[in-house]
Amino acid sequence: MIKEPILKVSNLGISFSQYTKGLKRRDLTVISNMDLELYAGEIVAIVGSSGSGKSLLASAIFGLLPENARAEGEIYYQGMCLKQRDKEKLRGKEMVLVPQSVNYLDPLQKVGKQIAISVKNKANRAKVIENLLNKYNLASEVAEYYPFQLSGGMARKVLLATAFAADPKIIIADEPTPGLDKDSLKEVLKDFRELANSGCAILMITHDMEAALTIADKIAIFYAGTTLEISNVQDFDNQGELLRHPYTKALNRARPMIEFTPIEGTQPFADELPKGCLFSDRCSLKTEKCEKERPAFREIREGKVRCIYAT
Template sequence: MDKQPILQVNNLGISFSQYTKGLHRVDLKVITNLDVELYEGEILAVVGSSGSGKSLLAHAILGILPDNAVTEGEIYYNGKLLTPEDMERLRGDEIALIPQSVNYLDPLQQVGKQIKITIKDHEHQDEVVSDIFQRYGLKKEVENYYPFQLSGGMARKVLLAMALVSDSKVIIADEPTPGLDEASINEVLKDFRDIADTGRAVMMITHDIQAALKIADKIAIFYAGTTLETANAADFEGDGSRLRHPYTKALNRALPSNEFVPVAGTQPLPNELPHGCLYSDRCPKKTKKCEVERPRLKEIRDGKVRCLYAT
């Protein structure tokens, strides 16, 4: 192995314990065998439908899962196994999150001040803020606004600005684009690319493959809490025949810019997961073996796939 990932998630599992009736407790496993690798200078897009475990992955890396969550598996940062204490130390400094919900802003602080918290270079704080505001088309007076005075798109831009001006080595962006118009989306995507090109690493969590393909180097496909495939962005070119997993191929064919054909069925819910391959009930290539054996992640053509028959 020539290059070491800055962030590596191995076999992550997350379960939530819930009380159903009285003191009767059940553990609901929402993530199983999740694997992700992130390298410096690279953009990894994590793509999957809602409920596939994308946001939970981000929260697990930062150690901000709710109290009733139990995790298994390992998360390595720079080759070192992360403990909960490490996560607390790293988050905000080395690993920055751009949260999905715009409710994450402090409601009682002007947004300009909130952004300045993340800037290490205290002497040039004002310039850095006005610079990034100008780039995102935010007016100067917005610095003095409180979050309730912002529109959805403005709040999104403020969240982005906060992470971009920090010195973090890893940026995890959880659905950074909804609510933004096309020009702003392109601006944001371009910023991510620039950040990665300076040697930092970006993990972009999204359901929008088309946006992901514009900038990402690699794409991890999540399904029902598992990584089904990690592909290079180039694998999606043409008819997508270089893709490895039947689900990824189906996803690619379903794009409006391609054939726009759906596949029947839905992603299984956490408490209804099949015994074997998680995609087996929708897969056209399914065999008896798929129903009983859960495939391991294997390396094929410079990518990874969790399918017994992938070539």
């Protein structure tokens, strides 16, 4: 039997309608041809620089895109193509978001009440909340705090507790670890792994390559609004000799444990995207062919890559 992904993003595109000087309207495409699959029981880490479209992908999956955004492509949950109202139904129940900003907490509601909304088993709700707080070294009294009484790290833990309380099928965690102390970070990563081992599917958005490599099964590399490579985490072993895309290889070399060599240049802005390969400006392997058209996302050795020269 062929296993079906629990979540599938197919050819996602997102553009924003904006007003420029002289009140002219223009469409700015910030995500294009984005593809991703997530299976039950696995952790896929999305790694990519700031502005590469990681949070927008999460917003699109949860039906939380701003008014001026226009989305193309499809998002499937258990094989069903999701419409806006399906996303709203699944949100916070089968599918939960750990948002990037701690401002998602309701400033007027006590912490315990906010976590309580997610707890399915209403009978021993108070105990579940207390256990979740204690797990991350938060005192039971924190349930009585308002968000303004929390430090950044505490607020992050509350967001995680709220997500875990829902016992969901999919967790999408958008930068869940900044501000966490070392012990809590270890605990959170361990929890993600345990949840995945018990069948939950987890998409972890992060800047922290080391954390990603510690717990993920696959790494998806985002760049200028698209996926350049998806590989098994083992492909990063042995100096990354099995990696496919020049950008992923460069990111791997930039790791402190490898060469610590930074990558020259920056990701192109959404309004200045090259016609061909999005990485071409920074690629030492670039040829004329790379500048002609966007490379297709093709399968190589159990992974996917968007580079015509990858082998």
